[in-house]
Structure formats: C-alpha cells, structure tokens
Amino acid sequence: MSDATFLFADFKMAATEANTSRYGHSFGGKHDRRGASRDDCNGILIHLLHRINLRDPSVPIQIPGISWLPLYYVFDFRANDLGYQLTSDDSLQSFFPSDDKHVTTRESWPSKDYPPEFPASDVSIFECQFDPTDPEDAYMWAGVFGxxxxxxxxxxxxxxxxxxxxxxxxxxxxxxxxxxxxxMCFPFMQGKPDNRCLNPDCGNHGLNGQLDVIALVPPEPVSGVSLWGGSDVQLIFELCPLCDTIRSSNQST
Ligand SMILES: [Zn+2]
Known part of the structure; x- marks a missing residue:
C-alpha cells in the first residue's frame, strides 16, 4: 500500500496521489537534466523520484527561474546525503558531503538487483488542509513548520x-x-533535520539548521515501488533559502 509524498512551503502543504495531472507530475523514470548522470556525480548513480511542475497552483514551493522540481536521492550507500542546485530546467550541479562517516567505500544498495531507475508513473498533487494556528495541525507538523x-x-x-x-x-x-x-518534531523519526547547505560557495555551508523542509517521501511512494526493501525510512528534502540548493537525506526508526 503506497503512501503520499508531502510537499511544504510558507505554512502550506500538498500531497501526491496516483493519478494523471494536466501539469504532468510524475514519479520515476530517467534523469531529467544534465549534471545528474553517473559521470557527473563522482561515478555514483542517483535516482529520480518525483518530478514536480511548480506551475501547478496546488504546489506551495517556488524556486526562482525553475518550473520543474526533481526530487533526487542517492540510494548507493557510498553517500547518505545528496546536494543539488537546479541551475536551469535542464541542468543541475550536484554536491556530496565530505564528512559523512556512515558510508561504504564500495557501491552497495538497499537490496539485491536494485533497479537503475524506478518505473515511471503519473502523479497528481492536491492541497492539504493545514492551519498553523490550530493546535492539532501545528503539533502534527511541528518538525516542518514549528x-x-x-x-x-x-x-x-x-x-x-x-x-x-x-x-x-x-x-x-x-x-x-x-x-x-x-x-515537537513530528513527523520526523529522529528529530527535526539540522543539516547544512552542501553548496561550498553558500553562506549557509558552515551553518546548521538554516534549511527549509520542502518534501517528505515515504518508503513506498507509489504502489509496487519499495525504496528500502520494506524498511521504514523517511526521505527528507530541504531547500537552502540563500542559494536554492536542495539537500536530500534520510531518517529511520
Ligand atoms: Zn545554500
């Protein structure tokens, strides 16, 4: 049974469902821009999860000059986190942390025969009810919005x-x-993310806790696609407000 991916910004939230949208949102499929290839990412294969059309008014996220937001993650255990700056709608610049201790030296994956890309499917996005002045809503999403x-x-x-x-x-x-x-860190399994921007040229590169959570991807974001071989792992996407670099990371129980 799949669960929704959630999108966040400006005290608003939206969620995905399996459906066709006139805005063309998707899950899976091939890399959507230059800079994402294995050669461009230190020999590491990164995976495209959702591809989101920011012109859809249901999507709360805005990135200047960008219409298509791809959610990329690195499932190869040689890296836990991935940074990428969307330099246009057909290019990105990737950044990998240099201080991540819990990584492997050899290519390894969450399960045997891990697919090189996920099967492509259509996704639609709908706005969720969220009122930051309501104690129930605020508590359930405090890790995202405070x-x-x-x-x-x-x-x-x-x-x-x-x-x-x-x-x-x-x-x-x-x-x-x-x-x-x-x-007050719901819905995060290991507390509010406290990451630094991975762009070495950014003023937030040396500062923790400056990034905004923009997306949360569950272990089975579309039916039949299990990202972690059945383990309960959250994928978190954060956006740097200074340089618009995205950092993807994970938390688990
Ligand atoms: Zn930054």
Missing part, C-alpha cells in the same frame, strides 16, 4: 501533550522552551 503561529495558551496545551507523548524519550523536568521545541 509552532510559532500558536497563541500562548495553545502553545501551553501543546507542551502538555508533548510531555505525555514523549515522556519515554525526553525528561521535561525544568525543560527550557528550546527543549520543548526540540521535542
């Missing part, structure tokens, strides 16, 4: 809820506001 739009009394309600939900993970005795913010 809880800054809540009233002071609703924030207290949410703090009591996180104390109950996370009592085995966190000790809230004398907890600071920052510690409550850290604990």
């Amino acid at each position: 809880v800054s739009k809540l009233s002071a009394s609703d924030r207290e309600l949410v703090k009591r809820r996180v104390e109950r939900d996370c009592e085995y993970t966190y000790d809230f005795t004398d907890a600071t506001e920052e510690e409550y913010d850290d604990a």
Whole structure:
C-alpha cells in the first residue's frame, strides 16, 4: 500500500496521489537534466523520484527561474546525503558531503538487483488542509513548520501533550522552551533535520539548521515501488533559502 509524498512551503502543504495531472507530475523514470548522470556525480548513480511542475497552483514551493522540481536521492550507500542546485530546467550541479562517516567505500544498495531507475508513473498533487494556528495541525507538523503561529495558551496545551507523548524519550523536568521545541518534531523519526547547505560557495555551508523542509517521501511512494526493501525510512528534502540548493537525506526508526 503506497503512501503520499508531502510537499511544504510558507505554512502550506500538498500531497501526491496516483493519478494523471494536466501539469504532468510524475514519479520515476530517467534523469531529467544534465549534471545528474553517473559521470557527473563522482561515478555514483542517483535516482529520480518525483518530478514536480511548480506551475501547478496546488504546489506551495517556488524556486526562482525553475518550473520543474526533481526530487533526487542517492540510494548507493557510498553517500547518505545528496546536494543539488537546479541551475536551469535542464541542468543541475550536484554536491556530496565530505564528512559523512556512515558510508561504504564500495557501491552497495538497499537490496539485491536494485533497479537503475524506478518505473515511471503519473502523479497528481492536491492541497492539504493545514492551519498553523490550530493546535492539532501545528503539533502534527511541528518538525516542518514549528509552532510559532500558536497563541500562548495553545502553545501551553501543546507542551502538555508533548510531555505525555514523549515522556519515554525526553525528561521535561525544568525543560527550557528550546527543549520543548526540540521535542515537537513530528513527523520526523529522529528529530527535526539540522543539516547544512552542501553548496561550498553558500553562506549557509558552515551553518546548521538554516534549511527549509520542502518534501517528505515515504518508503513506498507509489504502489509496487519499495525504496528500502520494506524498511521504514523517511526521505527528507530541504531547500537552502540563500542559494536554492536542495539537500536530500534520510531518517529511520
Ligand atoms: Zn545554500
């Protein structure tokens, strides 16, 4: 059973479903632009997941000068994270982290006979109801949007809820506001992403926590395509607000 991919920006969210859209959104298929080939990516094969038409008004994400947003990830365990800057609608520049310790030296994949590309299928995108001033909505998506739009009394309600939900993970005795913010991390499995921009020429290259989450891809984003051989892994896409480089990474239970 497949699950939706979620898209985020500006306190708005949207989700995918298997359907044909007049905007031509898709999943899988061949690389969609120069710079994505194995030769252009240090000999590493990267995979195209969704390809999203940013002209669809249901899509909340905007990137200046770009109409097509591809979601690329590296499933080869020689890299865990991938950075890429969309230099036009037919080119990208990739960046790989140099400090990732948990990687292999040889090419290896989540399962035997991992496909070189995923089968292509059509996807449509619909806007989701989300109200950042509603305590339920804010709590469920706090890891993406934070809880800054809540009233002071609703924030207290949410703090009591996180104390109950996370009592085995966190000790809230004398907890600071920052510690409550850290604990409000749904829907992420391992806390809010705190990554740096992978573009070495960007002012955010040396700074953690400056990137905005724009997409979350589940383990089975379309029916019949299991990205991780059945393991529960989230794929996270973050956008740098300074240079528009995207960083894709994963979290698991
Ligand atoms: Zn950047």
